[in-house]
Amino acid sequence: MKCMRISSLFYELCNKHFPVANKSIDKKFDLQLFAGEKTEDPTAKKQSDAKSKGQVGKSQEINSTFVILSGFLALKVFGGSIYNEIVGYMIYIFSHLDQPVDVESVMHLFLGMLLVLAKTALPIMAVITITGLTINYFQVGIIFSTEAIGFKLEKLNPITGFGRMFSKRSLVELAKSILKILVVGFFIYRYLAKEITQLPKLIYADLNSVLHLTSDLVFTLAFQICGVMFVLAVIDYMYQKWEHLQGLKMSKQDVKDENKQSEGDPQIKGKIKQKQREMAMQRMMQEVPKADVIITNPTHFAVALKYEQGMTAPVIVAKGKDLIAQRIKEIAKEARVVIVENRPLARALYATADIGDVVPQDLYKSVAEVLAYVYRLKNKKLA
Numbered sequence: 001m002k003c004m005r006i007s008s009l010f011y012e013l014c015n016k017h018f019p020v021a022n023k024s025i026d027k028k029f030d031l032q033l034f035a036g037e038k039t040e041d042p043t044a045k046k047q048s049d050a051k052s053k054g055q056v057g058k059s060q061e062i063n064s065t066f067v068i069l070s071g072f073l074a075l076k077v078f079g080g081s082i083y084n085e086i087v088g089y090m091i092y093i094f095s096h097l098d099q100p101v102d103v104e105s106v107m108h109l110f111l112g113m114l115l116v117l118a119k120t121a122l123p124i125m126a127v128i129t130i131t132g133l134t135i136n137y138f139q140v141g142i143i144f145s146t147e148a149i150g151f152k153l154e155k156l157n158p159i160t161g162f163g164r165m166f167s168k169r170s171l172v173e174l175a176k177s178i179l180k181i182l183v184v185g186f187f188i189y190r191y192l193a194k195e196i197t198q199l200p201k202l203i204y205a206d207l208n209s210v211l212h213l214t215s216d217l218v219f220t221l222a223f224q225i226c227g228v229m230f231v232l233a234v235i236d237y238m239y240q241k242w243e244h245l246q247g248l249k250m251s252k253q254d255v256k257d258e259n260k261q262s263e264g265d266p267q268i269k270g271k272i273k274q275k276q277r278e279m280a281m282q283r284m285m286q287e288v289p290k291a292d293v294i295i296t297n298p299t300h301f302a303v304a305l306k307y308e309q310g311m312t313a314p315v316i317v318a319k320g321k322d323l324i325a326q327r328i329k330e331i332a333k334e335a336r337v338v339i340v341e342n343r344p345l346a347r348a349l350y351a352t353a354d355i356g357d358v359v360p361q362d363l364y365k366s367v368a369e370v371l372a373y374v375y376r377l378k379n380k381k382l383a
Helices: 002-017 019-028 044-052 060-095 103-140 158-165 168-203 207-247 252-263 266-290 323-335 343-352 361-382
Strands: 293-296 301-306 315-321 338-341
Touching (some): 168 207, 293 323, 301 343, 301 361, 338 361
Parallel strands (some): 293 338
16 A cells, blocks of 8 residues: 555656656557557458559569560561561562552552561560560469559649659659669670670671671670669569568558458357357257256256167257256256266266267166166156
8 A cells, every 4th residue: 555655646746747758658658659550461351452452562673574585585586587578578679669659559568568567576576465464474463453543533633643753662663763774774884895896897797797796786785684684673573572561561450450340340259159059058958858868967967868769879959067957957847857866977978978969889888777767767657
């Protein structure tokens, strides 16, 4: 008591002489201030909901790198056939310059250009499209969501748009772009500085040699740049995944609310379980008057057995402990069901079998003796 009085007096003195400090202390140790802090990892449901809305952690750099790489690879593979198609069509055009210009010749020329374009461009476009779709699938899977492209009036708000321009994400993207330009630019400069001595050789070379040397320079430079971009893309992919998970972080209250929504309010679940237990108890008590015998402890346990012709063994139709056992015995007395006191058997039946189960084999003999006793009593009463 003295300690409590001293502590209360000390608290009053602090309030009287240092009210501001005391409030700061209370505020500092107020755990409610941390209730809304996003400290918990997102649950599977949170991530699934975000994915259904089109909010996923993916890197555009990965897509861009593989699309550029596949485009150059396709150009290197199909480059010879593309060159032959273009040269062949150019030869055809220049060899038919003496033909009169009319609607039919212009249409024939236009259709020939479309055919050459299909033969040269479509294979590369197909490779690029398939690569883009494949990389996107491996990053996020299959997602179809219109929410990201839906019309929202808040997107037209200039203040919100201005805030997005100078947000943390925008600044990070700007820094990434500058870093990529600097790194890629450095490798381009280093490569061209080393290969610049090859350019004077082109002055006296024929067209095929010029094309061959130029293509080698371009493809070598492109593949080196793709290698550098791939390293940057992997780093960006890990960052995007981390940032996405950070954005989905949840507070402890969010986790509790989600559990309530997905699994139901614990209080409601408790009431449902209680109602189910009451209904099961009511059904069990309705079976007690149909029993042949009630085996008791006599105060703590009660087990109701029923046996009919055709059964392999007697069935436990009801059992209970303490208050439930007393209620079973009361109903049995009202229904004039025989009650037999057998403490070991009552305990064994209660512990080894559930309602609806047949009597265990090791208890057949004891139960048979009880039932024989019950049947003798019934026969005496009938006599």
